[in-house]
Amino acid sequence: MKRxxxxxxxxxxxxxxxxxxxxxxxRDQGKMIFLDFRDMTGIVQGVILPNQTEALEQGKKLxxxxxxxxxxxxxxxxxxxxxxxxxxGNIELEILKITILAEAAPLPFDMSADGFNLDLITELDNRxxxxxxPRNQAVFKILETVIDSFxxxxxxxxFFEFQAPCIVPATAEGGAEVxxxxxxxxxxxxxxxxxxxxxxxxxxxxxxxxxxxxxxAEPSATTRxxxxxISLDAEMAFIDSWTDIRDMEEKxxxxxxxxxxxxxxxxxxxxxxxxxxxxxxxxxxxxREAQQKIFEAYKRDNRGDKDLxxxxxxxxxxIVKKETGSDFVFVYGYPTKKxxxxxxxxxxxxxxxxxxxxICRGRELSSGGRRINNFEQLEKHVKExxxxxxxxxxxxxxFKYGVPPEGGFAFGAERLVMQFLNLPNVRQAVIFxxxxxxxxxxxxxxxxxx
RNA sequence: GCGGGCGUAGCUCAACGGUAGAGCACUCCCCUGUCACGGGAGAGGCCGUGGGGUCAGCACCCAUCGCCCGCGCCA
Numbered sequence: 001m002k003r004x005x006x007x008x009x010x011x012x013x014x015x016x017x018x019x020x021x022x023x024x025x026x027r028d029q030g031k032m033i034f035l036d037f038r039d040m041t042g043i044v045q046g047v048i049l050p051n052q053t054e055a056l057e058q059g060k061k062l063x064x065x066x067x068x069x070x071x072x073x074x075x076x077x078x079x080x081x082x083x084x085x086x087x088x089g090n091i092e093l094e095i096l097k098i099t100i101l102a103e104a105a106p107l108p109f110d111m112s113a114d115g116f117n118l119d120l121i122t123e124l125d126n127r128x129x130x131x132x133x134p135r136n137q138a139v140f141k142i143l144e145t146v147i148d149s150f151x152x153x154x155x156x157x158x159f160f161e162f163q164a165p166c167i168v169p170a171t172a173e174g175g176a177e178v179x180x181x182x183x184x185x186x187x188x189x190x191x192x193x194x195x196x197x198x199x200x201x202x203x204x205x206x207x208x209x210x211x212x213x214x215x216x217a218e219p220s221a222t223t224r225x226x227x228x229x230i231s232l233d234a235e236m237a238f239i240d241s242w243t244d245i246r247d248m249e250e251k252x253x254x255x256x257x258x259x260x261x262x263x264x265x266x267x268x269x270x271x272x273x274x275x276x277x278x279x280x281x282x283x284x285x286x287x288r289e290a291q292q293k294i295f296e297a298y299k300r301d302n303r304g305d306k307d308l309x310x311x312x313x314x315x316x317x318x319i320v321k322k323e324t325g326s327d328f329v330f331v332y333g334y335p336t337k338k339x340x341x342x343x344x345x346x347x348x349x350x351x352x353x354x355x356x357x358x359i360c361r362g363r364e365l366s367s368g369g370r371r372i373n374n375f376e377q378l379e380k381h382v383k384e385x386x387x388x389x390x391x392x393x394x395x396x397x398x399f400k401y402g403v404p405p406e407g408g409f410a411f412g413a414e415r416l417v418m419q420f421l422n423l424p425n426v427r428q429a430v431i432f433x434x435x436x437x438x439x440x441x442x443x444x445x446x447x448x449x450x
Numbered sequence: 451g452c453g454g455g456c457g458u459a460g461c462u463c464a465a466c467g468g469u470a471g472a473g474c475a476c477u478c479c480c481c482u483g484u485c486a487c488g489g490g491a492g493a494g495g496c497c498g499u500g501g502g503g504u505c506a507g508c509a510c511c512c513a514u515c516g517c518c519c520g521c522g523c524c525a
Contacts, residue, residue, distance in 0.1 A: 024486065025485090025486040026486090027483095027484050027485070027486080027487050027488095028481090028487090029481060029482065029483075029484065029487075029488090030480065030481040030482075031481075031482050032481095032482050032483075032484085033484095034483080034484050034485075034487080036485080036486070045484085045485070047483080047484085049482085050482060063476095064475090064486085077483095078483080080483085081483060081484080081485085083485070086485095089485095106460080106475065106476055107460085107461085107475065107476095108460050108461070108475085109460070109461035109462080109474090109475075110461055110462070110473090110474050110475065110486090111475095111486080112474075112475095112486040113486060116486095117461090117462065118461070118462080119461090119462085119517080119518080120517085120518075121516090121517060121518085122461070122462095177523085177524095193525090214525090216524070216525080218523060218524060219451070219523085220522085220523060220524065221451095221518095222519090222520085222521090222522095222523095222524090223518090223519075223520090224524090224525080225523090225524070225525085226525090229525070231525075309521085309522090310520085310521070310522090311521090357525095363525090364524085364525065365525075366525075367524095367525070410525075411525075412525040414525090415525060416525095424519095425518095426525095437516095437517090442516085442517095
């Protein structure tokens with residue numbers, strides 16, 4: 001008999017079917033047993049009636065996560081036993097025969113919907129098992145949608161997709177710490193950003209994007225840092241102003257939110273979360289304006305700081321939410337000297353640049369902005385930033401031969417999911433998170449020190 | 451890196467200067483309509499580790515390791 005997926009059982013009332021899946025839970029009533037089965041499409045309740053002596057005997061052996069093949073008949077439930085609002089709430093499978101395909105050891109923790117409340121460390125130490133929980137699957141399905149829909153909107157907007165390299169020579173970008181690796185008898189590094197590569201590719205293709213793993217060796221043990229990150233990067237030429245970048249970024253996020261709403265309604269329901277609100281026009285302000293607003297509302301004077309602190313990001317979002325209802329805000333205009341060499345200084349006020357951050361629900365989700373496209377200006381910045389031009393020869397070569405006014409942006413995919421779903425820790429948005437203290441297993445002591 | 455908090459059963463957590471507890475999971479028994487059922491019994495602990503003070507410590511003090519949260523750095 002051909003396998004029927006659990007989601008399809010509702011269309012087979014009265015028919016005999018065969019399903020395959022896992023035992024979600026057993027409710028043993030003695031003379032009859034209820035069993036919930038799970039496959040990749042959903043859950044259904046099965047019942048072994050008292051006259052099915054062979055099936056009862058098999059049913060007694062089953063525990064959670066046993067893998068089974070079940071033959072049975074799809075019945076409409078008696079009226080008083082119907083459950084509204086859940087898949088297969090109106091039907092059940094009358095079990096005729098159970099074949100055990102694989103046994104499962106007793107679970108090391110409670111997988112029930114109510115009891116699934118694990119310490120992060122337990123969750124990650126048992127990833128192979130916790131990945132089976134609907135709540136986790138909901139998160140990772142949404143991450144999948146984020147990446148898919150980023151690709152879709154980029155392609156719809158005529159961006160060319162390329163794969164940036166992960167192994168890079170000495171890095172020119174300041175900021176984040178890099179991982180050094182052995183490369184034959186030389187040193188190389190893991191990329192911390194496809195930034196320079198996407199600018200080179202843009203110089204040939206006008207518009208490009210990449211979905212890339214990037215690596216940060218920062219000793220940051222926080223709820224929002226990883227050492228291995230999925231970076232969603234875009235770069236576009238022939239812009240008139242940094243506001244073109246903002247508009248494209250806004251359009252991108254809007255599309256991603258729409259796709260999540262469309263494709264992941266049931267996952268959002270499982271997680272019990274509301275997506276952030278994006279208005280038609282997202283509020284946009286300069287760094288100094290943001291700091292002024294914070295000063296006026298909270299009497300904390302950070303006017304003059306080079307960037308928004310974590311608390312500033314929380315507060316500016318509170319202010320914007322209250323004033324406009326938006327969960328997003330763009331902040332532009334950072335001190336030129338405090339940002340990477342390629343960021344475009346505002347011609348009217350060169351001490352501030354046209355860098356752009358997007359903040360959502362109190363956390364920075366993205367940074368971007370307009371870049372310098374004039375070769376002489378770029379060379380001047382390389383010198384002023386004390387960079388060795390030899391380490392970015394290929395990058396400079398692109399600009400030597402003519403590059404239009406341009407800019408771009410990047411999102412951390414995991415942090416995006418974290419903010420959209422209100423997860424308390426970014427590790428919950430990654431199936432196999434890497435951080436300072438973990439590569440699958442916890443890194444303890446000095447054993448295997450490099 | 452700095453600051454704060456927490457380490458008790460497989461998991462999630464109580465309690466308490468004087469005999470170590472619950473819920474779930476596990477083993478066994480009962481249960482014909484449950485909704486990740488219900489009832490009963492059992493098993494399971496060097497109270498993270500090492501010191502110290504006390505007649506007496508899981509509890510108080512010190513050290514150490516681990517984890518969580520915040521800050522810094524960053525996306």
